[in-house]
Amino acid sequence: MxxxxxxxxxxxxxxxxxxxxxxxxxxxxxxPRVRYRKTISELRGRYTRQKSRQEKAA
Amino acid sequence: MNKLTLWFHKFxxxxxxxxxxxxxMPWLYxxxxxxxxxxxxxxxxxxxxxxxxxxxxxxxxxxxxxxWMSMFAYLFMAVNAFIALVWRIKISEILAMASxxxxxxxxxVTLLTGSIWGKPMWGTWWTWDARxxxxxxxxxxxxxxxxxxxxxxxxxxxxxxxxxxxxVGVVNVPxxxxxxxxxxxxxxxxxxxxxxxxxxxxxxxxxxxxxxxATHLWFFASVLARARVSTLELEAGKDWARNVVLNExxxxx
Amino acid sequence: xxxxxxxxxxxxxxxxxxxxxVVMFPLALGPEPNRLxxxxxxxxxxxxxxxxxxxxxxxxxxxxxxxTLEQLVLSPHPLPLLLAGKIAVHWLTTALPLILVAPLLxxxxxxxxxxxxxxxxxxxxxxxxxxxxxxxxxALTVSxxxxxxLLALLVLPLYVPVLIFAAGxxxxxxxxxxxxxxxxxxxxxxxxxxxxxxxxxxxxxRISIS
Numbered sequence: 001m002x003x004x005x006x007x008x009x010x011x012x013x014x015x016x017x018x019x020x021x022x023x024x025x026x027x028x029x030x031x032p033r034v035r036y037r038k039t040i041s042e043l044r045g046r047y048t049r050q051k052s053r054q055e056k057a058a
Numbered sequence: 059m060n061k062l063t064l065w066f067h068k069f070x071x072x073x074x075x076x077x078x079x080x081x082x083m084p085w086l087y088x089x090x091x092x093x094x095x096x097x098x099x100x101x102x103x104x105x106x107x108x109x110x111x112x113x114x115x116x117x118x119x120x121x122x123x124x125x126w127m128s129m130f131a132y133l134f135m136a137v138n139a140f141i142a143l144v145w146r147i148k149i150s151e152i153l154a155m156a157s158x159x160x161x162x163x164x165x166x167v168t169l170l171t172g173s174i175w176g177k178p179m180w181g182t183w184w185t186w187d188a189r190x191x192x193x194x195x196x197x198x199x200x201x202x203x204x205x206x207x208x209x210x211x212x213x214x215x216x217x218x219x220x221x222x223x224x225x226v227g228v229v230n231v232p233x234x235x236x237x238x239x240x241x242x243x244x245x246x247x248x249x250x251x252x253x254x255x256x257x258x259x260x261x262x263x264x265x266x267x268x269x270x271x272a273t274h275l276w277f278f279a280s281v282l283a284r285a286r287v288s289t290l291e292l293e294a295g296k297d298w299a300r301n302v303v304l305n306e307x308x309x310x311x
Numbered sequence: 312x313x314x315x316x317x318x319x320x321x322x323x324x325x326x327x328x329x330x331x332x333v334v335m336f337p338l339a340l341g342p343e344p345n346r347l348x349x350x351x352x353x354x355x356x357x358x359x360x361x362x363x364x365x366x367x368x369x370x371x372x373x374x375x376x377x378x379t380l381e382q383l384v385l386s387p388h389p390l391p392l393l394l395a396g397k398i399a400v401h402w403l404t405t406a407l408p409l410i411l412v413a414p415l416l417x418x419x420x421x422x423x424x425x426x427x428x429x430x431x432x433x434x435x436x437x438x439x440x441x442x443x444x445x446x447x448x449x450a451l452t453v454s455x456x457x458x459x460x461l462l463a464l465l466v467l468p469l470y471v472p473v474l475i476f477a478a479g480x481x482x483x484x485x486x487x488x489x490x491x492x493x494x495x496x497x498x499x500x501x502x503x504x505x506x507x508x509x510x511x512x513x514x515x516x517r518i519s520i521s
Contacts (some may be wrong), residue, residue, distance in 0.1 A: 003095075004102075006108060008112035008113035008114070009112070009113075010102055010112065010114035010178055011111050013114055013117065013174050013175065013178055014093070014113060014114060014116050014117055016119055017117045017119075017120050017121065017170075017171040017174050017175065018098070018102075019169055020120075020167055020170050020171060020174075021120040021124065021171065024163050024164075024166070024167045025276065026159060027163070028159075028163050028276075028280055028282075029087070029280070031159070032280070032283040032284045032286075032287055033283070035284075036283075036286070036287045036290075037289055038266075039287055039290055040290075040303055040306050043294055043300075043303045044303055044304070045298070046294070047202045047300055048301065050139065052089065191471070195468045195471050195472075196468075198464065198467055198468040198471075199468045201464060202461075202464050202465045202467075202468060205461050205464055205465070206451060206452070206461065206465060208459050209452070209455055209458070210454075210455070215518065215519075215521060218518045219451050219515070219518050219519060222451065222511075222514065222515055222518055223448075223465060224452060226447065226469070226511065227468055227469070230468065233472075236459070
């Protein structure tokens with residue numbers, strides 16, 4: 001098992017590369033989701049404000 | 059109007075795009091992750107150690123697919139940029155701008171993993187040879203497109219300006235690809251070929267190709283995810299957007 | 312051009328900037344002639360490139376501020392031709408002083424005398440190329456107020472190959488190797504840019520102003 005992690009002595013290089021890859025993709029996954037939730041809540045607020053303005057005017 | 063243009067027209071309609079993208083996304087992400095895990099298993103466990111580079115070569119299973127994706131992402135962006143500029147199709151503007159951040163990420167990972175691989179193999183973190191330099195230029199091009207898009211207020215004009223920049227820079231993609239053939243570089247030449255046999259052992263080839271497939275699927279999933287948010291933002295005043303936003307509340311909370 | 316002559320003090324600014332940049336290097340790296348001679352060509356090029364970058368903003372700034380830019384775009388004359396003229400004048404007033412001051416810069420960095428003609432030739436080919444490419448990028452950012460940093464970011468990927476070939480020609484000449492090939496590449500790129508850049512610049516301007 002240890003031999004596997006050591007990767008013939010190059011463990012640090014191999015594992016850090018794979019780690020960078022995975023972390024980068026996780027960030028790429030999270031970014032649009034965060035933006036989506038933000039947009040939804042922002043638009044929700046905008047619509048409720050619009051609706052209340054319309055009701056006041058009516 | 060033939061069937062293809064009709065289909066494209068329908069797909070380009072924002073509410074339909076929003077719905078279809080939402081349906082496709084989980085499948086694309088899922089298969090991408092599955093493929094990626096299988097590929098990593100193949101690359102780390104099944105493939106034997108290289109006789110020259112021992113186990114360090116395994117970085118190839120991450121570095122090369124990312125490099126391929128960095129070029130694919132730019133070409134995808136450039137094609138959509140062209141459509142956006144010539145035919146002013148809104149969905150193409152959105153897709154072009156959505157592929158820039160993903161392309162930048164793949165390019166950055168390519169450069170970083172390549173640098174890490176270079177240290178034990180070449181003895182240096184960096185060298186200014188043709189391939190590395192042109193890949194770095196590719197990263198700057200992506201960042202430029204993103205920067206320009208964010209700097210202009212009007213979203214459609216911003217997309218058109220950034221699309222124009224993307225097209226101006228597309229000449230760099232063949233430079234990156236053919237750099238190892240055209241110049242004497244430290245970076246090794248191509249071993250995987252599209253047509254004809256590849257100069258790489260099959261036990262190493264399948265994880266590589268599988269990871270390439272997985273990253274492609276991930277790319278499309280990510281593009282759709284970002285494009286979906288952008289369509290919602292840009293169409294905020296329309297009724298369909300309002301319906302989507304209000305329905306989200308009931309299904310997610 | 313008349314306007315530039317009236318403000319000729321300002322027109323010398325890029326040359327002064329390049330001079331200052333070049334002066335900094337011996338101060339920072341130590342005045343040892345051999346070390347400086349090795350990197351002299353590169354430093355001169357980078358200094359001129361940066362000075363040119365600063366000067367790019369003035370290409371459209373005056374016209375944009377007083378509204379002439381829209382008139383240019385709307386005029387019945389072909390826009391690419393008008394822009395080619397503008398870029399040419401801009402090059403004459405900003406890059407030519409830089410090329411003229413280049414021998415001085417080279418001397419300050421102990422560039423070997425025999426490399427100087429190659430340096431001038433490379434500059435003569437590279438600076439119009441930089442002006443043309445820069446013009447396209449400036450056209451994209453013309454409607455922004457503080458576009459300095461963004462402009463540098465946009466223009467950098469396009470400038471990199473020019474710099475590589477130009478400095479490469481000088482380095483080859485300095486090592487006694489054949490230097491014609493990179494110069495020919497620069498020449499070819501220049502010819503291409505002379506035709507395409509005004510067209511691209513016109514398209515970019517139309518996008519920015521629309």
